[in-house]
Amino acid sequence: MAGETIITDVAIIGAGPTGLFAAFECGMLKLSSILIDALADIGGQCTALYPEKPIYDIPALPAVEGARLIENLAEQIEPFNIPRLLGRRVETLEGHRGGFTLGTGKGDIIHARAVIIAAGAGAFGPNRPPLEGLEAYEATGGVQYYVRRRADFADKTLVIAGGGDSALDWALSLREVARKIYLVHRRDKFRAAPESLRQLEEAVAKGEIEKITPYQLKSLKGEEGRLSGVELATLDGESRVLDADHLLAFFGLATDLGPVAQWGMDQIRSTIPVTPSSCETSLPGVFAIGDVATYPGKLKLILQGFSEAAMAVHAIYPIVNPEQALHFEYSTSKGVPDTK
Template sequence: MTETPTQTDVAIIGAGPTALFAAFECGMLKLGSVLIDALEEAGGQCTALYPEKPIYDIPAHPAITGGDLIAGLEAQIAPFNVPRLLGQRVVSLAGRRGAFTLTTDRGNTIQARAVIIAAGAGAFGPNRPPLENLDAYENSGCVQYFVRNRAAFAGKKIVIAGGGDSALDWALSLAEIAGHVYLLHRRERFRGAPETLSRIEALAVAGKIEKVVPYQLHGLRGDNGQLAGVDVATLDGQVRTLEADTLLPFFGLSTDLGPIATWGFDTHRNTIPVTPSTLESSVPGIFAIGDVATYPGKLKLILQGFAEGAMAAHAIHPIVHPDTALHFEYSTSKGVP
């Protein structure tokens, strides 16, 4: 808990890739910023969900993992010494354009001239399957919802449950190193790109992946949280046991804006409508970027979030420096302040 409030030009709520780049853009305009995030480390979903999963649509990177992307963004903002308040949520925001006060659930207070909300989809967590004694298997690491270290699954017998992109992508990736991969789905058809589905079929023919369809999770077998098998069942009740020591359920995320939704600005389906040219919300001085922001033509891409961070920083400059004209310069001639 801070004894005196943290003073800054811009309070950035969130510490994912879009938030990190917004901090860089603020630094380039000589705006001080502080990052606040409920997670214990920066990186948002890139760090928490797919640090080793490749991303293919970042400019100049044919492929880059989520972890490497965050490491690069961290290096980029290092010259600006941006403070972080991690492992805490902003629970209240009050004030007006040019003078906001934020408080966190750890008792920290931040005073800022403007606020950027870069909270992604808000607080997120996995949709957990309704299985008996699930907690014990989660605590032992036999049931996991995110792949943080791919090498840890070498030689394992893995059940991957789900029919979407995450399940398919990790089935392809882990089939290269696992002892055996079961791909479980309640329907015959999976939801994926044609190329992905073709690769799944090829690995199934080669015996690298065993498709278990149409089945759904039914129960867990083992002692003291150590998984020995996964029971699966058809819709008409036929039960089969898959010998396995790891279960990876990929049933999507549950998201919640939490206290953000009570701060007085307009929201729409867990997003914040903004003015496209400035990213300002319905409350003057509060901006939203990344997945949490919405406007006509919005694409939920990291690269679009990067551009939004730059636009928001430029829109905030006259709030912090009302008597100083902003003369835009390219970074190649300006350098890092």
């Protein structure tokens, strides 16, 4: 229900992995919190972009799919009964350290002592190729920018365009289910992890993937939005048409901080500088964690976002409890606080 009024200790903007873990840390310190996200589901990019893509650098999990990681984080915060405002974008922020008021586009009002921005890269959308009639093919699924279910591409002929990690990762992953995969890039060199490059060359040698370089997308072939082929061209004017059931275009994401950019915080290229030891922004009482935060030595890894969440929440504790010292305890000693 929209138009709610909520009073809480910490308002967490963004319900991706770092936002979810920040909510857990709040619960462990007996701080109340609320999760707010513009998307209809929790999980951020893990849910929206790569729910079935394995993640390999989460401690103690040799491999975990994006969706499963979010399920685990949601299970972790269950004991704290943390409310969620999903499908809402925070439009306004007013007040000061210890007393903020946030407003959403659906009329919700949130009163919070501190704010954590865990908005990832902000609002995001794909960089779309400039092809005639693109919208019609997007509407039918002939052209897509994300892979949410690998099973959707079973026994299909795919043209995957792009030269970065996403293009290579999905080419390598989908070769197990697709009938045929063409990997198209405008240069002979790809910008990806060394292990992905090694696996690609191995897959090409085995005939599992056909690498086509240096070609660019020129046009789409089909009728009434039903894709049947993709025309490619070189800078020298050579052209080639590939049969295709789907075009998967991975040219990166266009990101936008949205209203957050108008809240008076320092910014550097759509990121928010923070104090490394606390993750506090230039606006006292407002903290930023995850991909949206930047500082010297920053690594854009989920595991670093988890660490930032813990530091931010511990820095928030004295804002909420100014007269009460926080005695640090390990979870093995104190367990999960009783929420009853």
